[in-house]
Amino acid sequence: MVKDKGVHELEDLPGIGPAAALKLRSAGYDNIEKVAASSPYELSELIGISAENAKKAIEAAREATNIEVQTGAEVLEKRKAIGRISTSSSGLDELLGGGVETNGITEMYGRFASGKTQLGFQLAVNVQLPVNKGGLDGTVLFIDTEGTFRPERIESIAKGAGLDPKKVLDNIFVTRARSTEQQVLTAERADKLVREKNVKLIIVDSLMSLFRAEFIGRGALNERQQKLNAHIHKLQKLADDYSLAIYITNQVMDNPAILFGDPTTPVGGNIIAHAATTRLYVRKSKEEKRIIRLVDSPNMPEGETVIKITPEGVKD
Ligand SMILES: Nc1ncnc2c1ncn2[C@@H]1O[C@H](COP(=O)(O)OP(=O)(O)O)[C@@H](O)[C@H]1O
Numbered sequence: 508m509v510k511d512k513g514v515h516e517l518e519d520l521p522g523i524g525p526a527a528a529l530k531l532r533s534a535g536y537d538n539i540e541k542v543a544a545s546s547p548y549e550l551s552e553l554i555g556i557s558a559e560n561a562k563k564a565i566e567a568a569r570e571a572t573n574i575e576v577q578t579g580a581e582v583l584e585k586r587k588a589i590g591r592i593s594t595s596s597s598g599l600d601e602l603l604g605g606g607v608e609t610n611g612i613t614e615m616y617g618r619f620a621s622g623k624t625q626l627g628f629q630l631a632v633n634v635q636l637p638v639n640k641g642g643l644d645g646t647v648l649f650i651d652t653e654g655t656f657r658p659e660r661i662e663s664i665a666k667g668a669g670l671d672p673k674k675v676l677d678n679i680f681v682t683r684a685r686s687t688e689q690q691v692l693t694a695e696r697a698d699k700l701v702r703e704k705n706v707k708l709i710i711v712d713s714l715m716s717l718f719r720a721e722f723i724g725r726g727a728l729n730e731r732q733q734k735l736n737a738h739i740h741k742l743q744k745l746a747d748d749y750s751l752a753i754y755i756t757n758q759v760m761d762n763p764a765i766l767f768g769d770p771t772t773p774v775g776g777n778i779i780a781h782a783a784t785t786r787l788y789v790r791k792s793k794e795e796k797r798i799i800r801l802v803d804s805p806n807m808p809e810g811e812t813v814i815k816i817t818p819e820g821v822k823d
């Protein structure tokens with residue numbers, strides 16, 4: 508009798524026992540395809556094995572997976588279908604290659620009161636515009652983890668954009684998350700709303716505040732990162748499945764390891780760094796001016812631009 512030695516389950520991978528498989532599943536890596544697509548660093552951090560062993564597991568997963576290939580031309584064709592939401596600043600739109608793009612995660616990090624939420628409000632209004640006006644004709648799911656959603660601000664920004672404030676507010680579905688459990692579940696259960704209401708933008712403001720408040724100390728870090736990882740994977744999946752944009756805001760800390768230059772570093776570690784398609788860093792300048800730096804993008808050069816945050820919203 509020939510025994511089937513094929514790799515089918517996570518436990519079939521070298522170095523992955525039941526405990527590691529459990530960790531992987533709870534972090535959203537529920538099949539070998541997902542392991543095949545992960546990086547050794549990510550995997551070793553997640554389940555606490557050496558990068559070398561993680562590499563072996565990934566290689567085995569890749570061998571066992573029928574990897575779907577596309578030609579560059581096919582990928583290009585798909586990229587043409589990617590939508591963009593204008594930020595209302597032509598400088599920032601240009602920096603982003605046309606605006607905040609769908610099918611990916613755009614992260615904005617910066618200090619308190621730097622304008623992260625305000626830009627979220629602007630995007631929540633602009634996504635409702637028709638495509639030829641910089642929108643996506645869509646609605647918004649706003650996951651508010653800090654209690655800073657302000658309908659009055661939306662009204663002012665909507666009026667500034669020449670829209671009916673009442674209609675604009677009707678198209679923003681706000682959920683106030685008070686625990687990471689609520690935050691995670693909102694994303695987990697968003698599919699129905701997204702389909703029925705044509706949601707084209709999901710805002711998580713802010714991504715990390717509840718995670719930081721709930722998981723305190725070094726001992727909790729691993730668990731926090733696992734839960735965070737699963738959350739981000741779900742957001743990315745929503746972006747892919749429904750061609751929508753994800754805008755997340757993030758807090759910062761001072762990184763003492765940076766001796767020269769600006770030590771301001773986004774929190775959340777490598778999991779966010781890897782998952783965010785586009786990373787922006789915003790900081791205050793004089794009066795209403797804000798300097799926005801494109802830190803990381805798959806296809807745009809690094810650069811900086813200045814925007815203004817006015818009573819009517821974002822301006823050049
Ligand atoms: N009605 C308004 N008119 C003009 N500027 C405003 C208004 N409301 C908020 N702002 C500006 O936005 C800042 C707060 O930005 P916000 O996006 O809430 O910060 P955070 O980065 O902490 O999310 C305020 O300090 C102020 O400069």
Ligand SMILES: [Mg+2]
Binds near residue numbers: 625653655
């Ligand atoms: Mg805020």
